[in-house]
Amino acid sequence: MIESSRVCRCVICHDYGDRGDYDDADRGVVDNVSAYGWSVTGVPADEQGPGWAYTIGRWHSRGEPELAMFGLDLRVMQSCLNILGQRDGLADGQAHDDVVNGYPLRLRAVEPDWFRAFFGQGMWFYRHPPIPFLEVVWPDRDGAFPWDTGSLTQPHLWLAPADHPRGVWTQDV
Template sequence: MFTALDAPPDRLDKHEQNFVEKVRNHGWFGTHVFPDGEGPGFAYTTGFWLKFRFPEMIVFSMGQQTAQDTFWTIYHELDAGRRPLVGEPTDALFENVAAVLLPVSLQHYRSHLGWSRWFYGNDEFECLQVAYPDPTGIFPGLRRHPLRPVPHSPT
C-alpha cells in the first residue's frame, strides 16, 4: 500500500514532514480539531489502518488529552493482538463507562478525515467512531446518525 510514508521528503512541506515522521516513529498520529460554529471538536487517528489493518478512529466532544489517551489504549490493544468488536459495548477503553465502535460512512470522510485521506491518498481505508453514552447511559441515536457528536465526555 502506497502512503505518504513513501513520498520523497523534499516533496512534502514542513507540516506534512512532521505528520509523516510522527506516523513513522509512533505507528500513528492523532489529529485534533477544535470546535467551531459548524460543530463540536473531534479527534481522529491516522496509521491504524496501515499498521494493523484495523479502522482509523474518530471521537467527538472529548478533551484533547483524553482523546489521545483513548487512541493509545486502542493502539496498545491492537498491538497486543486484541481487536475490539464493532457495534458491541466494551469496557476496555474507559474506566468509568462503556464505549461502542460504530462504522463511519464514506460520505463523512471529506469533512472529517482530511489528514488520513491525504496520508493514504484516497478513501480506501475504514474508520470507526468511538461512541460513549450520555449521562443517563444511553448511546443517543448513533446507530441512525454516524458521526453524530455525543454531548457527554467520559473523563
C-alpha cells in the same frame, strides 16, 4: 462498508513526488506513524462546532481500522484513541468498557461519504481512500448512547449523510 483487503497507498509506502512540500503537520504525522505506528490528529472546537480527533497510520502499520472520536475535550479523545490504538481486532459493534473509567465506549463503522468532511489529513496520508474508520461512541451521563436518544453531541457517522439528522455535524457534507 469498506472492502477489508489491505492495500496501503499511503505517503510512506508510495512516493507521490511531493515529499519536499510537506508542512510541519504532515512531517509530524509521518514521523509519529514511523515511530509509534499511528498519529492522533486533533481538530479543536471553535465557533462553528465541537472538536474531534482521529488516528492516522493504524491501517498502514497494523492493517487495523483508523479510529475517530467526537465532541469531548481533545486531550480526553486523544487519550482514548491512544489506548484503543494499541489494540488489535477492533471492529464494528464492539464494546470497550475499560478505556474511560466508568463509561463504556462502542465502536461503529464510519460510512465513507463522511471521510472528506472529517478526515482531511487522513485523506492526504492515504491518498487512495477509502480505508476503514471506526467511530468511538461514548454515552451520556445516564449511560445512553446517541442511537438510544437521538442526541447530536457526536455525529452518527454509521449513517449515510443523507440519513443523518441535520445539525452541526452535517454543515460541511
